[in-house]
Amino acid sequence: MDKDAENLMIEVQLLLNAVYLKYGYDFRGYSEASLKRRILRNLAFSGYRNIPELLRHVLCDKSCFEKLLLDLSINVTDMFRDPLFYKAIRDQVLPDLKKLPLIKVWHAGCASGEEVYSMAILFFEAGLHQKTQVYATDFNEKILIAAKEGIYSLEKIKGYTSNYHQSGGKSSFGDYYAARNKHAAIHASFKKNIVFAHHNLVSDGPFGEMDLILCRNVLIYFNRNLQNRVFDLFNDSLDQGGYLCLGSKESLRYSTCSDGFEDFVPKEKIYRKTLGLPV
Numbered sequence: 001m002d003k004d005a006e007n008l009m010i011e012v013q014l015l016l017n018a019v020y021l022k023y024g025y026d027f028r029g030y031s032e033a034s035l036k037r038r039i040l041r042n043l044a045f046s047g048y049r050n051i052p053e054l055l056r057h058v059l060c061d062k063s064c065f066e067k068l069l070l071d072l073s074i075n076v077t078d079m080f081r082d083p084l085f086y087k088a089i090r091d092q093v094l095p096d097l098k099k100l101p102l103i104k105v106w107h108a109g110c111a112s113g114e115e116v117y118s119m120a121i122l123f124f125e126a127g128l129h130q131k132t133q134v135y136a137t138d139f140n141e142k143i144l145i146a147a148k149e150g151i152y153s154l155e156k157i158k159g160y161t162s163n164y165h166q167s168g169g170k171s172s173f174g175d176y177y178a179a180r181n182k183h184a185a186i187h188a189s190f191k192k193n194i195v196f197a198h199h200n201l202v203s204d205g206p207f208g209e210m211d212l213i214l215c216r217n218v219l220i221y222f223n224r225n226l227q228n229r230v231f232d233l234f235n236d237s238l239d240q241g242g243y244l245c246l247g248s249k250e251s252l253r254y255s256t257c258s259d260g261f262e263d264f265v266p267k268e269k270i271y272r273k274t275l276g277l278p279v
């Protein structure tokens with residue numbers, strides 16, 4: 001590593017330590033490359049000349065930290081993102097979950113809620129909405145407020161409608177929201193069984209007895225050690241036979257708890273916690 005790159009990495013570590021000591025958010029296990037990109041992006045937009053200057057402002061100005069948090073947390077998301085993933089949930093996972101008296105679902109890293117409402121629509125169409133209990137969590141309070149509101153730009157709805165149909169949706173997507181000015185508000189009926197809550201995958205504990213966990217496009221930003229911690233957390237949170245869904249660039253293979261899961265739909269990164277052996 002050349003001197004400049006080495007110094008940059010040291011400054012990044014100092015900034016992350018300061019954020020952790022001052023605000024309790026621990027980014028030290030996030031992947032170096034994405035951290036570096038996001039911090040440099042924050043510098044470009046904030047106008048600070050370098051990381052030490054940013055660090056000083058982060059320490060004495062909470063709003064500066066909040067902007068950095070937004071940049072580090074990367075909230076990009078869509079409704080029915082990767083439509084074939086949702087098609088696999090529709091065709092292969094829901095028929096099995098149908099047998100349960102209550103279906104408990106955890107969206108970890110739910111961002112502004114598009115993934116959560118996409119799943120709520122699937123549950124509704126499968127006649128399962130009434131018996132689902134959904135926990136949607138993120139460590140970013142601001143993004144959770146947007147998730148609870150469920151109001152999205154009408155400009156994006158055209159793409160979401162096409163995703164929905166590619167996922168096997170046969171209804172009119174317009175039935176699921178009310179268009180107001182330039183926005184689409186998801187109908188309140190879809191919010192009934194959803195609890196939005198703060199949860200930090202780095203430091204918080206498991207949610208018990210889940211049947212389905214979605215943690216898509218979150219672990220890609222974590223290093224191997226942190227990924228293993230989070231996989232253990234999901235393993236502890238899932239019932240036997242429960243499903244774990246990751247993003248297209250993420251994998252459970254080669255993790256410390258890989259042996260306890262089967263590849264259920266390998267192409268869509270849907271894993272299933274293997275049923276315990278009979279005693």
Ligand SMILES: C[S@@+](CC[C@H](N)C(=O)[O-])C[C@H]1O[C@@H](n2cnc3c(N)ncnc32)[C@H](O)[C@@H]1O
Nearest residue numbers: 073076077109111138139140200201202216217
């Ligand atoms: C790229 S979005 C993914 C949203 C959605 N799951 C999807 O696939 O479209 C990543 C989300 O993970 C959240 N996140 C990042 N680190 C987290 C952590 N340590 N604990 C909880 N959520 C985290 C971010 O705030 C962000 O909302």
